[in-house]
Amino acid sequence: xxxxxxxxxxxxxxxxxxxxxxxxxxxxxxxxxxxxxxxxxxxxxxxxxxxxxxxxxxxxxxxxxxxxxxxxxxxxxxxxxxxxxxxxxxxxxxxxxxxxxxxxxxxxxxxxxxxxxxxxxxxxxxxxxxxxxxxxxxxxxxxxxxxxxxxxxxxxxxxxxxxxxxxxxxxxxxxxxxxxxxxxxxxxxxxxxxxxxxxxxxxxxxxxxxxxxxxxxxxxxxxxxxxxxxxxxxxxxxxxxxxxxxxxxxxxxxxxxxxxxxxxxxxxxxxxxxxxxxxxxxxxxxxxxxxxxxxxxxxxxxxxxxxxxxxxxxxxxxxxxxxxxxxxxxxxxxxxxxxxxxxxxxxxxxxxxxxxxxxxxxxxxxxxxxxxxxxxxxxxxxxxxxxxxxxxxxxxxxxxxxxxxxxxxxxxxxxxxxxxxxxxxxxxxxxxxxxxxxxxxxxxxxxxxxxxxxxxxxxxxxxxxxxxxxxxxxxxxxxxxxxxxxxxxxxxxxxxxxxxxxxxxxxxxxxxxxxxxxxxxxxxxxxxxxxxxxxxxxxxxxxxxxxxxxxxxxxxxxxxxxxxxxxxxxxxxxxxxxxxxxxxxxxxxxxxxxxxxxxxxxxxxxxxxxxxxxxxxxxxxxxxxxxxxxxxxxxxxxxxxxxxxxxxxxxxxxxxxxxxxxxxxxxxxxxxxxxxxxxxxxxxxxxxxxxxxxxxxxxxxxxxxxxxxxxxxxxxx
Numbered sequence: 125x126x127x128x129x130x131x132x133x134x135x136x137x138x139x140x141x142x143x144x145x146x147x148x149x150x151x152x153x154x155x156x157x158x159x160x161x162x163x164x165x166x167x168x169x170x171x172x173x174x175x176x177x178x179x180x181x182x183x184x185x186x187x188x189x190x191x192x193x194x195x196x197x198x199x200x201x202x203x204x205x206x207x208x209x210x211x212x213x214x215x216x217x218x219x220x221x222x223x224x225x226x227x228x229x230x231x232x233x234x235x236x237x238x239x240x241x242x243x244x245x246x247x248x249x250x251x252x253x254x255x256x257x258x259x260x261x262x263x264x265x266x267x268x269x270x271x272x273x274x275x276x277x278x279x280x281x282x283x284x285x286x287x288x289x290x291x292x293x294x295x296x297x298x299x300x301x302x303x304x305x306x307x308x309x310x311x312x313x314x315x316x317x318x319x320x321x322x323x324x325x326x327x328x329x330x331x332x333x334x335x336x337x338x339x340x341x342x343x344x345x346x347x348x349x350x351x352x353x354x355x356x357x358x359x360x361x362x363x364x365x366x367x368x369x370x371x372x373x374x375x376x377x378x379x380x381x382x383x384x385x386x387x388x389x390x391x392x393x394x395x396x397x398x399x400x401x402x403x404x405x406x407x408x409x410x411x412x413x414x415x416x417x418x419x420x421x422x423x424x425x426x427x428x429x430x431x432x433x434x435x436x437x438x439x440x441x442x443x444x445x446x447x448x449x450x451x452x453x454x455x456x457x458x459x460x461x462x463x464x465x466x467x468x469x470x471x472x473x474x475x476x477x478x479x480x481x482x483x484x485x486x487x488x489x490x491x492x493x494x495x496x497x498x499x500x501x502x503x504x505x506x507x508x509x510x511x512x513x514x515x516x517x518x519x520x521x522x523x524x525x526x527x528x529x530x531x532x533x534x535x536x537x538x539x540x541x542x543x544x545x546x547x548x549x550x551x552x553x554x555x556x557x558x559x560x561x562x563x564x565x566x567x568x569x570x571x572x573x574x575x576x577x578x579x580x581x582x583x584x585x586x587x588x589x590x591x592x593x594x595x596x597x598x599x600x601x602x603x604x605x606x607x608x609x610x611x612x613x614x615x616x617x618x619x620x621x622x623x624x625x626x627x628x629x630x631x632x633x634x635x636x637x638x639x640x641x642x643x644x645x646x647x648x649x650x651x652x653x654x655x656x657x658x659x660x661x662x663x664x665x666x667x668x669x670x671x672x673x674x675x676x677x678x679x680x681x682x683x684x685x686x687x688x689x690x691x692x693x694x695x696x697x698x699x700x701x702x703x704x705x706x707x708x709x710x711x712x713x714x715x716x717x718x719x720x721x722x723x724x725x726x727x728x729x730x731x732x733x734x735x736x737x738x739x740x741x742x743x744x745x746x747x748x749x750x751x752x753x754x755x756x757x758x759x760x761x762x763x764x765x766x767x768x769x770x771x772x773x774x775x776x777x778x779x780x781x782x783x784x785x786x787x788x789x790x791x792x793x794x795x796x797x798x799x800x801x802x803x804x805x806x807x808x809x810x811x812x813x814x815x816x817x818x819x820x821x822x823x824x825x826x827x828x829x830x831x832x833x834x835x836x837x838x839x840x841x
Contacts, residue, residue: 174237438483523590
């Protein structure tokens with residue numbers, strides 16, 4: 125049986141904590157297991173409270189189940205003590221001492237339960253809970269299992285359980301027979317009571333001591349050597365040295381007995397605890413360049429960045445947006461940028477941060493990121509943060525190609541219809557800068573790449589899935605990872621959401637399976653004729669983009685006259701089949717955004733005129749067999765100019781598949797030479813098309829620079 129809306133302050137040693145939606149007290153192991161099963165069945169979070177120490181719960185509502193662990197039991201067999209997780213750690217230590225078993229006496233007086241001690245690998249005076257632990261019994265949500273000590277991956281004040289949603293049920297400790305254990309235990313308890321006598325309503329030691337081997341030599345030189353004990357710099361010493369003992373916020377003050385103890389003097393709040401602790405943490409950072417990390421478990425503070433240590437990986441557009449946002453939030457920011465710091469830009473490590481923000485170009489599963497995540501660091505991104513903070517409804521558009529065109533078209537139609545709408549991301553404004561302008565009536569349209577989607581755990585209200593073909597295999601581990609990243613755009617939808625999916629591509633169509641949103645299919649073949657009239661936008665593939673935009677605007681009940689008017693006037697985007705200029709009867713088109721075979725196939729199919737194609741660039745491991753076969757059967761494709769790293773590879777394929785036109789390999793010649801050659805070999809009333817089917821990094825900074833230099837060369841003819 126559960127209770128509802130129960131305040132948590134009375135169950136914690138801080139005497140703060142907002143109400144829990146559900147609350148259960150369990151006195152039997154079976155009850156603990158059933159409570160977790162119940163929470164999982166309701167798809168709500170759960171949290172275990174034992175003694176209530178080592179815990180800071182925010183004053184906000186906890187939207188899940190709180191389980192009060194009152195499962196007790198201690199028994200001894202030879203040198204092994206079996207203990208239920210709800211017992212207080214002190215009960216276990218005293219039980220061991222009474223039976224003349226040594227190995228835990230240094231833990232005497234540490235508050236909290238055995239389950240909590242194992243969870244955080246509690247310790248003191250160089251001794252830790254894991255030292256004598258042999259195995260622990262857990263429930264992982266499906267089954268009860270025993271894990272060995274080595275399966276728990278213990279480290280300083282850490283264990284695997286901080287990354288797992290499990291419940292600890294029982295533990296076994298293997299101890300050593302000894303004399304006078306009781307006397308030593310009592311001595312440590314007396315010493316601890318004298319030291320921490322003023323710490324009444326307190327979570328215990330707030331920050332972890334600092335491991336010396338994780339401190340830079342520059343910072344270490346500022347520390348008195350005699351202050352280092354057991355290879356650690358005491359957090360209390362660092363805090364005291366920045367004047368912590370004189371600090372107080374509201375009803376929360378630093379204990380006069382110990383600078384790492386923050387005490388509720390009566391009527392304090394969780395926010396005051398947070399502000400006092402993290403304000404002092406910043407003082408330590410400013411003086412020593414050392415970051416202190418909480419030993420207490422913090423619940424409900426996920427979206428607070430004040431005085432938190434944030435790493436930004438990559439300082440592109442999203443990275444700069446994040447830096448600006450986090451600076452205003454008063455976070456402690458460190459930037460890691462490969463373009464500025466070289467290939468080893470992560471060499472300083474990512475473990476000593478509260479949160480890592482990954483830019484889209486940084487691979488999600490880099491070993492450095494995974495290692496930091498395993499140590500408890502949160503991994504996020506600008507787009508994940510935006511999804512959590514935005515009050516507006518989001519329309520997300522993904523696909524291998526066409527995302528930008530479709531997103532812009534939807535935006536222009538909605539703008540014309542009078543909606544409060546914004547275009548954000550790769551082709552619009554930075555996400556986080558938009559937040560102050562948004563409200564519940566606003567709409568944000570986002571072009572979403574696989575780089576952004578790979579770890580997104582929320583989906584947009586309207587998700588648009590265009591063509592999904594092979595791409596970015598130089599970044600993704602394999603095609604499966606690429607597809608699974610794309611699938612995140614619909615994976616987390618609710619029943620009130622919409623998935624607008626291109627039915628002409630089987631891979632895209634497969635996204636409609638097992639999702640909660642309402643599925644609406646589209647295709648260029650079913651696009652009403654009214655939307656095909658008097659189009660400036662060239663290319664059959666753009667009919668797919670128009671069809672997707674039309675379906676979205678129909679969901680929003682926008683009038684057909686508005687939709688048709690915007691569609692017919694739409695000229696497309698820069699670097700996407702962009703008309704540049706006619707020179708001596710030859711027309712030049714810039715399609716530099718075509719960084720893979722599929723958009724180039726679509727671009728070539730858009731022309732019936734005599735055609736010269738500029739093809740090639742950086743090799744990112746794509747398959748060019750299909751496109752070369754198609755070129756060999758395209759009668760109006762008279763010339764192919766090959767450029768970049770792919771030139772030799774593409775030349776061999778063209779010869780292999782008997783391409784009948786003229787092949788010119790220009791390698792890495794400058795763009796004016798390439799353009800002049802194209803003009804010279806293209807007949808009048810013909811077309812020169814830059815549609816490389818490859819990335820640009822071998823010769824240019826990006827596809828935009830490639831396109832700009834192409835247009836500059838054409839305009840100078």
